[in-house]
Amino acid sequence: MAVSARRGTPLTIEEICTTALRLVEEGGVEALSMRKLAAELRVNPMSLYHHVENKEALIKILCTTADQRIKLPADDGSPWQDQLRRLAIAYHEHTRTHSNLWAYLHQHPEIISDRKHALWQALYRILRLAGVPESELRRTSDVLHAFVTGFVMAETQGHLPDDPEEIERDFDTAIRLIIHGLANFSSPTS
Numbered sequence: 001m002a003v004s005a006r007r008g009t010p011l012t013i014e015e016i017c018t019t020a021l022r023l024v025e026e027g028g029v030e031a032l033s034m035r036k037l038a039a040e041l042r043v044n045p046m047s048l049y050h051h052v053e054n055k056e057a058l059i060k061i062l063c064t065t066a067d068q069r070i071k072l073p074a075d076d077g078s079p080w081q082d083q084l085r086r087l088a089i090a091y092h093e094h095t096r097t098h099s100n101l102w103a104y105l106h107q108h109p110e111i112i113s114d115r116k117h118a119l120w121q122a123l124y125r126i127l128r129l130a131g132v133p134e135s136e137l138r139r140t141s142d143v144l145h146a147f148v149t150g151f152v153m154a155e156t157q158g159h160l161p162d163d164p165e166e167i168e169r170d171f172d173t174a175i176r177l178i179i180h181g182l183a184n185f186s187s188p189t190s
Contacts, residue, residue: 011043013051017065020058021101029059029104062101063111067119070094073126080129081179087122088148088175095152103156106149130182140185144178 019040023032034055038045052058071093073086095102105111115124115138123141132140151174154160160167 011041011047011051013061015041016048016051016058017062021062021098024059024062024100024104025098028100032059034058059104060111063105063108064117066094066098066101066105067117069098070119072118072122075125080126081183083126083129084179084182085175087126088171088178091119091148092152092171095156099156102152106153127182130185132182132185136185140182147174147178 016037020032020037023037023040032055034048035045037058038048041048048058052061071090073083073090075083115121120141123144124137127137127140128134151171155167160170
């Protein structure tokens, strides 16, 4: 691996992704260019192509690894309601921290449609704990994802108050509605 005389250290894919993510969050996906990224990393733009094919491939890496940046709740034996709350809060925090990447990701859902991603697996595990039948996991997870995505879209597009404390209360209300609905999902009276 060639080392830039200006850098003194080899370039890594982790460094490329971290810097690219920061640039995306500062200016959006459309503002990211390989030339700008190379300048931030103090390397020749061609050095980036030893690690990633092009900007589109880099954006796909950022999107497909997004769930690795979410602090997913462990299967620690706590009630499913607590685990679902922690998952929802972690997802919400991630979308707020990486709002530009999140917006891009939801305009290109084909990038993350694979249900093997850790986020989906954590949600499936929690839904099973909540008593959701295996045959309903996909539909239930899609509905919950749409519900939370709708909340985040309303928040990021200015349809909710700007007050962070009020947004937290509103999100807590959404989580309580989800938990209440799931608790009644598999009950005989639902």
